[in-house]
Amino acid sequence: MSICGRILGDVADAVRGAQIRRPRYDPDRLLEVAVQQFIRRGYEATSMAQLGKAAGLGKSSIYHHFPSKEAILHRALSRALDALFAVLEEEGARVGTPAARLEHLLRRTVEVLVVELPYVTLLLRVRGNSKTELWALERRRHFDREVAELVAATASTGALRQGLDPGLGARLLLGMVNSISEWYRPGGPQSAADLARVAASVGLNGISGAARSGAARPGDAMIGR
Amino acid sequence: MSICGRILGDVADAVRGAQIRRPRYDPDRLLEVAVQQFIRRGYEATSMAQLGKAAGLGKSSIYHHFPSKEAILHRALSRALDALFAVLEEEGARVGTPAARLEHLLRRTVEVLVVELPYVTLLLRVRGNSKTELWALERRRHFDREVAELVAATASTGALRQGLDPGLGARLLLGMVNSISEWYRPGGPQSAADLARVAASVGLNGISGAARSGAARPGDAMIGR
DNA sequence: TCCTTTCCCGACCGGTCGTTCGGTTCCCAT
DNA sequence: ATGGGAACCGAACGACCGGTCGGGAAAGGA
Numbered sequence: 001m002s003i004c005g006r007i008l009g010d011v012a013d014a015v016r017g018a019q020i021r022r023p024r025y026d027p028d029r030l031l032e033v034a035v036q037q038f039i040r041r042g043y044e045a046t047s048m049a050q051l052g053k054a055a056g057l058g059k060s061s062i063y064h065h066f067p068s069k070e071a072i073l074h075r076a077l078s079r080a081l082d083a084l085f086a087v088l089e090e091e092g093a094r095v096g097t098p099a100a101r102l103e104h105l106l107r108r109t110v111e112v113l114v115v116e117l118p119y120v121t122l123l124l125r126v127r128g129n130s131k132t133e134l135w136a137l138e139r140r141r142h143f144d145r146e147v148a149e150l151v152a153a154t155a156s157t158g159a160l161r162q163g164l165d166p167g168l169g170a171r172l173l174l175g176m177v178n179s180i181s182e183w184y185r186p187g188g189p190q191s192a193a194d195l196a197r198v199a200a201s202v203g204l205n206g207i208s209g210a211a212r213s214g215a216a217r218p219g220d221a222m223i224g225r
Numbered sequence: 226m227s228i229c230g231r232i233l234g235d236v237a238d239a240v241r242g243a244q245i246r247r248p249r250y251d252p253d254r255l256l257e258v259a260v261q262q263f264i265r266r267g268y269e270a271t272s273m274a275q276l277g278k279a280a281g282l283g284k285s286s287i288y289h290h291f292p293s294k295e296a297i298l299h300r301a302l303s304r305a306l307d308a309l310f311a312v313l314e315e316e317g318a319r320v321g322t323p324a325a326r327l328e329h330l331l332r333r334t335v336e337v338l339v340v341e342l343p344y345v346t347l348l349l350r351v352r353g354n355s356k357t358e359l360w361a362l363e364r365r366r367h368f369d370r371e372v373a374e375l376v377a378a379t380a381s382t383g384a385l386r387q388g389l390d391p392g393l394g395a396r397l398l399l400g401m402v403n404s405i406s407e408w409y410r411p412g413g414p415q416s417a418a419d420l421a422r423v424a425a426s427v428g429l430n431g432i433s434g435a436a437r438s439g440a441a442r443p444g445d446a447m448i449g450r
Numbered sequence: 451t452c453c454t455t456t457c458c459c460g461a462c463c464g465g466t467c468g469t470t471c472g473g474t475t476c477c478c479a480t
Numbered sequence: 481a482t483g484g485g486a487a488c489c490g491a492a493c494g495a496c497c498g499g500t501c502g503g504g505a506a507a508g509g510a
Contacts, residue, residue, distance in 0.1 A: 024456085024457065024458090024506090024507090025457085040352075041352070041354055042267070042269055042352055042354060044267055044269040044270040045269040045354055047496080047497065047498080048497080048498060048499080049496085049497085049498095057457095057458070057459090058458070058459055058460075059498085059499090060458075060459065060460075060461095060499085060500080060501090061457070061458045061459070063498095063499070063500080064456080064457060064458070065457090068498080068499080069498065069499090125350075127265075127266070127267055129266055129267060129270055161427075161430075163423075164423060164427065168415075168420075168423065169427070171404070171405075171408055172401050172404070172405075172424060172427055172428075174404070175400060175401050175403070175404020175405065175407065176397050176400050176401035176404065176428075176431075178400070178404065179396070179397070179399070179400020179401065179403065179404060180396075180397075180400065182400065183396055190393075195393075198388075198389060198393065199397060202386075202389065202394070202397055202431040202432055203397075203401075203431060205386070205430065205431045205432075205433075206401075206427040206428060206430045206431025206432075207427055207430075207431075208430075249476090249477090249486085249487065249488095250487080272466075272467065272468080273467080273468060273469080274466085274467090274468095282487090282488070282489090283488070283489055283490070284468085284469095285469085285470080285471085285488080285489065285490075285491090286487070286488045286489070288468095288469070288470080289486080289487060289488070290487090293468080293469080294468065294469090451510095452509105452510085453508100453509095453510085454507100454508090454509090454510105455506105455507085455508085455509100456505105456506085456507075456508095457504105457505085457506075457507090458503105458504085458505080458506095459502105459503085459504075459505090460501105460502105460503100460504105461500105461501090461502100462499105462500080462501085463498105463499080463500075463501100464497105464498105464499100465496105465497080465498095466495105466496085466497070466498105467494105467495080467496070467497075468493105468494105468495095468496105469492105469493080469494095470491105470492085470493075471490105471491090471492085471493100472489105472490100472491095473488105473489085473490095474487105474488080474489070474490105475486105475487080475488075475489085476485105476486085476487070476488090477484105477485095477486080477487090478483105478484095478485095478486100479482105479483095479484095479485105480481100480482085480483085480484105
């Protein structure tokens with residue numbers, strides 16, 4: 001039965017007509033397709049059948065490569081977290097003045113975010129709905145805390161603007177950097193390194209002591225002359 | 226049948242023991258409970274049964290107030306979008322120098338985000354999975370475009386830092402401001418107005434022309450002396 | 451050539467989803 | 481007190497969910 005009765009999915013469609021056969025999958029190749037779907041429709045809203053179809057497979061075939069849907073998510077989140085924590089170990093993030101270390105950390109974080117865009121994007125959307133998501137959330141909090149401590153250390157050197165709570169500064173900084181995942185698309189005009197330099201610079205400039213006051217009055221323009 | 230067999234939910238539990246009867250719902254009161262659940266577990270991951278339980282109702286009772294699950298989402302998103310667009314109509318956002326208008330717009334956006342926190346949070350998590358979500362996404366893009374045009378106008382006065390693309394600046398600005406919804410909780414130490422002033426100030430300071438250069442070299446500290 | 455391993459399939463499972471429906475309870479104006 | 485609409489209920493619907501299973505095709509070493 002089923003001599004050739006398979007309904008073809010996205011991948012198979014693209015290959016159709018060429019002599020090339022549909023690629024056989026290993027976990028990492030399948031992970032790439034799955035994460036793409038998770039981002040497009042959301043993890044919960046993506047069914048195993050849709051995952052299979054997007055890969056040109058039946059849904060039961062997914063289970064040859066992953067033991068469960070949650071295991072796919074775990075592997076994707078782990079990849080993002082490992083890449084981010086690796087930045088913390090880099091020399092530029094460990095030695096030097098707090099300000100220099102913070103600059104390095106932010107810039108490299110943006111670079112990792114861009115290079116591992118789908119995986120980091122998925123990580124940033126996790127809300128803690130399952131054991132895996134809670135685990136990822138906690139690991140991510142560790143990373144954020146390291147950034148916050150670096151901002152606090154920078155503040156203790158007097159380089160932070162007056163009246164700006166270091167914790168708030170760290171959150172605004174991370175929020176700005178993380179938001180890049182919501183619009184950046186590879187192949188655009190921005191190179192990863194350039195974007196990282198500009199974003200880190202804008203962020204640090206924002207929380208630095210150069211501004212006039214910690215709290216402007218309504219109607220004040222904080223920009224220009 | 227069902228003499229008193231209802232299983233009580235979150236709201237009913239809290240009311241239990243007091244002489245007060247469980248509140249009867251109107252759409253807006255129910256919306257508040259529903260949005261809270263949507264944020265906690267995600268829209269797709271929240272079932273009608275869970276919505277009902279959180280409100281102390283059976284799941285079928287929800288349909289007395291809303292025609293469908295998606296209608297609840299639509300009403301919540303509409304509330305957030307209406308509040309945001311109202312800011313665009315304020316005098317401070319329409320008259321004055323571009324820089325002053327931008328400051329007003331950002332500051333008031335943060336205030337709206339804080340006051341309507343659950344609804345705006347839900348809006349910022351929409352990914353376009355349904356007709357309603359696509360509609361909200363498009364309205365939100367209109368708002369973002371207004372901000373971007375204001376940043377561009379500010380740039381044309383020479384107040385933007387050299388080498389910073391206005392579009393990129395607007396995205397970083399909005400990303401920073403929007404990220405507040407991910408950690409702000411009412412009742413904390415920050416008042417809405419203070420947070421709005423500081424956040425707008427930090428953001429505008431970041432993209433302003435005060436910094437040294439548009440792209441720092443690796444190892445440079447963009448902060449402090 | 452043959453045999454083993456890898457890869458993949460359709461059919462099926464119990465359970466849950468959003469939604470519908472007929473009927474019951476509550477509140478309030480009359 | 482009573483009629484009627486608003487609020488609410490449990491049961492049930494078809495569809496689909498994540499996951500399982502036994503077996504078949506393809507690949508690769510011998």
